[in-house]
Amino acid sequence: MVKYKDDPDEALNAVFAALADPTRRKVLQDLERGNLSVGELAQPHGMSLPGFMKHLRVLEGAGLVTRAKDGRVVNLAISPEPLQEAAMWLSRYEKFWSARLDALGRYLYHQEELNPPWKEAQRKASRPSTSPGITPPAAKKSGARGPTRKR
Known part of the structure; x- marks a missing residue:
C-alpha cells in the first residue's frame, strides 16, 4: 500500500486496513461483550501468541x-470512536448508492409498465417458426493433420 505524507485520511485508512482481516473483526466482536484479557481473546483463534x-x-x-494492564494481566477494551468515523464515511456512499438504486428501480418499473412481460410471451408464442424443420449437424471444426517435424 502506498503511504502519502500528511494524508488527512490516514486514521480512516488504518481503520479499514484493520477491519480487512477476519481475525481482527472477530476480536472486535468478542470485545463487544466487555473487556477481555489477551489470553482470553487469543484462545479461540488457535494461533501462536506472538x-x-x-x-x-x-x-x-x-x-x-x-489496553490496560492490571498486574501481569493485559486487558483490552473496544474503542468505538474510529468505528463511528468509518460509519459516517460509509453513510455518504450509502446515500449515493441508495439514490442510484431507487432511480434504477423506478426506471425498471416504468419499462415494465410500457412493455409487460406477459405481452412479450404472447407475441413470441403467436409467431410461426422460421426454421426449415431439421437442423443439419455442425461441420467438423478441424481439418487434416498438419506437417510434422522429422528428426
Whole structure:
C-alpha cells in the first residue's frame, strides 16, 4: 500500500486496513461483550501468541482497542470512536448508492409498465417458426493433420 505524507485520511485508512482481516473483526466482536484479557481473546483463534499480538498491534494502531494492564494481566477494551468515523464515511456512499438504486428501480418499473412481460410471451408464442424443420449437424471444426517435424 502506498503511504502519502500528511494524508488527512490516514486514521480512516488504518481503520479499514484493520477491519480487512477476519481475525481482527472477530476480536472486535468478542470485545463487544466487555473487556477481555489477551489470553482470553487469543484462545479461540488457535494461533501462536506472538502471531496474535501482531493482530492486536494493528487494532491498537488504528485506535480500535485500548489496553490496560492490571498486574501481569493485559486487558483490552473496544474503542468505538474510529468505528463511528468509518460509519459516517460509509453513510455518504450509502446515500449515493441508495439514490442510484431507487432511480434504477423506478426506471425498471416504468419499462415494465410500457412493455409487460406477459405481452412479450404472447407475441413470441403467436409467431410461426422460421426454421426449415431439421437442423443439419455442425461441420467438423478441424481439418487434416498438419506437417510434422522429422528428426
